[in-house]
Amino acid sequence: MMATRDSREMLGREDRHKDRPRVVIVGGGFGGLRLAQVLEDEPVQVTLVDRRNFHTFQPLLYQVATAMLDPAAIARSLRAILRRQANVEVRLGTVTGVDWAAKLVLLADGTPIAFDTLVLATGAVTSDYGIEGVAEHAFPLKSPEEALRLRHHVLERFERTLADPARIESGELTFSVVGGGPTGVELAGALVELIDNVVRKDFPGLDVDRAHVVLIEATDHLIDPFHPRSRENARHTLESRGVEVRLGTTVEAVTADAVHLAGGAVVPTRTLIWTAGVRANPLADRLGLDQTQGGRIVVEPDLSVPGHPDVFVIGDLAASRDLDGNLHPQMAPLAQQGADHVAAQLRRRRQGLATDRFDYRNKGVMATIGRNAAVAELPNGLRFRGRLAWVMWLALHLQRLVGYRSRFEVLTSWAWNYLTTDRTARLMVGAADEPSTRR
Ligand SMILES: Cc1cc2nc3c(=O)[nH]c(=O)nc-3n(C[C@H](O)[C@H](O)[C@H](O)COP(=O)(O)OP(=O)(O)OC[C@H]3O[C@@H](n4cnc5c(N)ncnc54)[C@H](O)[C@@H]3O)c2cc1C
Known part of the structure; x- marks a missing residue:
């Protein structure tokens, strides 16, 4: 089949993007999806990895459970959301580890994905606090x-x-x-x-x-x-x-x-x-990084990981704190603001500037x-x-x-x-x- 002009242009654009710095985002929830979207006009090649092929709007899950809404109303295919964005590739897969020395994200089936910058945004899971049954x-x-x-x-x-x-x-x-x-x-x-x-x-x-x-x-x-x-x-x-x-x-x-x-x-x-209650996604336990109560990954004030300046953590997974040292609440706006912040820090680094502190604004x-x-x-x-x-x-x-x-x-x-x-x-x-x- 002959390629159309549009698809040839798209292929050309994708090839061009292959030489750009690779930003791998793990998790297409509130934080990861937002980050992929705000990087649209940045000179980076983004790979968004999620174990699901869709994004879920969790605040309305209770309406699905009580017969008000069908799940398709609150969950959308990540490929559909991002398909017009030429510098993003969506990959279906469960991330089970990271090879820090080789800068590779590892999927459950053994597939490695190389990164220059890694952003972890796998959210949280339900916690039973060890209560029997x-x-x-x-x-x-x-x-x-x-x-x-x-x-x-x-x-x-x-x-x-x-x-x-x-x-x-x-x-x-x-x-x-x-x-x-x-x-x-x-x-x-x-x-x-x-x-x-x-x-x-x-x-x-x-x-x-x-x-x-x-x-x-x-x-x-x-x-x-x-x-x-x-x-x-x-x-x-x-x-x-x-x-x-x-x-x-x-x-x-x-x-x-x-x-x-x-x-x-x-x-x-x-x-x-x-x-x-919730605790951080168990991926956090497998990475050899410092964690706080509830398994959240310890981060620097700019949301990067101590000792790994090219790795950021956002959303429910990150143990980000306010100026008084209190952990931020695990809510959707925190994840989205974290995504905006990381995009801004990548820009600052390209400009040779030092990174800023993440400043969460309670809305x-x-x-x-x-x-x-x-x-x-x-x-x-x-x-x-x-x-x-x-x-x-x-x-x-x-x-x-x-x-x-x-x-x-x-x-x-x-x-x-x-x-x-x-x-x-x-x-x-x-x-x-x-x-x-x-x-
Ligand atoms: C029932 C419910 C109601 C809520 N109501 C509200 C509300 O009203 N207002 C509010 O602000 N917040 C609410 N929240 C909290 C809000 O949903 C979270 O704070 C927000 O989703 C966190 O965003 P995130 O990007 O950190 O993680 P998430 O949005 O949870 O996204 C994590 C993504 O990572 C993927 N993932 C996980 N593990 C892996 C892996 N190993 N490999 C690859 N992908 C992986 C998941 O599939 C998911 O897509 C609610 C949460 C729940 C559960």
């Missing part, structure tokens, strides 16, 4: 697959109880969420709405009033980074919508049909969702509690709650989604769900590797 029996929420598996599991609980109502006594309709951070609050709020607005209509033969959502939090408040008034508002709103909030409650062990709490209380439950925090209810706080101290905060939350998340198609899909689903009080995504799919004890 969590790894086997709890549902984590870090990927579209996990969200689908949870959705399947939740919907299946109602199907099974309809077939055998006696199952309610053993916790079949008790949905426990562990972790009172923004994700736990969002999930608990979305679950009660799913039960009240959808399950009640879908299962007229079921005593839905006996379904129960419990939110378990070890400290004495919800949504830690927020002002006490916002925390109290979140708790009050959840309770008024039917969530049982158990503060100051520690989980000691989890089994297939119960959660055991400190002090001896036992809550029968067939569904335990674990949003209580505020938001959490939605459910329909017409959210809390939002700006860095200048302004606080919002209720419907106004909820509209702000919707607008910000729509704007942050990658690409017009995702925004359109999410907006359409939200509008439909809002106007009909229905949920568009109720297919029971994604249970292939559900823990067998829960079947």
Whole structure:
């Protein structure tokens, strides 16, 4: 087949890029993808390696788990996002190590990828803090697959109880969420709405009033980074919508049909969702680099790795700190600002300038509690709650989604769900590797 003029031009451009310094980015999440995009006009050849062929917008995973959105609305192919960018090559592969002396990234199948500059952005994974039974029996929420598996599991609980109502006594309709951070609050709020607005209509033969959502939090408040008034508002709103909030409650062990709490209380439950914490991606443990609590890689103030000036770490994986020495919060804006910073440092180095300190700018925090209810706080101290905060939350998340198609899909689903009080995504799919004890 004859090459078109466009493809010949593209090939020519790619060949030219091959002589440029090679920047390898590991991880196409918030940090890695942003970095690949902001390097578009820089004189570098970028290789973006990810074990997945797509980017996930994690803040909306809980909506996939509670039947509001389909996963395709919040995950997009990395190749599709980057295909117009001539200096980027996308590689599918799991990075398992780095040969520092030879400056090679090593993939699980043994393939080496050479770099001049390496940027590690593999994010974080769910942490069970070594609590018995969590790894086997709890549902984590870090990927579209996990969200689908949870959705399947939740919907299946109602199907099974309809077939055998006696199952309610053993916790079949008790949905426990562990972790009172923004994700736990969002999930608990979305679950009660799913039960009240959808399950009640879908299962007229079921005593839905006996379904129960419990939110378990070890400290004495919800949504830690927020002002006490916002925390109290979140708790009050959840309770008024039917969530049982158990503060100051520690989980000691989890089994297939119960959660055991400190002090001896036992809550029968067939569904335990674990949003209580994360730790750095285990790749960090294999690199021989210094790590802090939670496995994050120690970095210099400019985000480079001590002793490896050509290696940077960004996002959830990096133990970056503020001027008081406190670790930065593991949030999407941190990863994106880290990406912008690294791009600027590569430019400074080309100009023969010293690198700058990374200066994270807190742009505020938001959490939605459910329909017409959210809390939002700006860095200048302004606080919002209720419907106004909820509209702000919707607008910000729509704007942050990658690409017009995702925004359109999410907006359409939200509008439909809002106007009909229905949920568009109720297919029971994604249970292939559900823990067998829960079947
Ligand atoms: C349920 C949930 C809700 C959240 N809600 C919010 C929110 O509302 N607001 C907010 O600011 N933050 C939120 N966060 C946190 C936010 O998603 C993270 O801080 C952000 O994703 C970190 O970006 P990152 O680039 O460091 O890592 P990630 O975005 O996690 O990306 C890591 C990438 O690395 C890839 N990868 C991992 N290991 C390897 C490997 N060995 N080889 C190759 N590729 C690899 C992964 O496939 C992934 O694409 C939420 C997180 C979760 C889980």
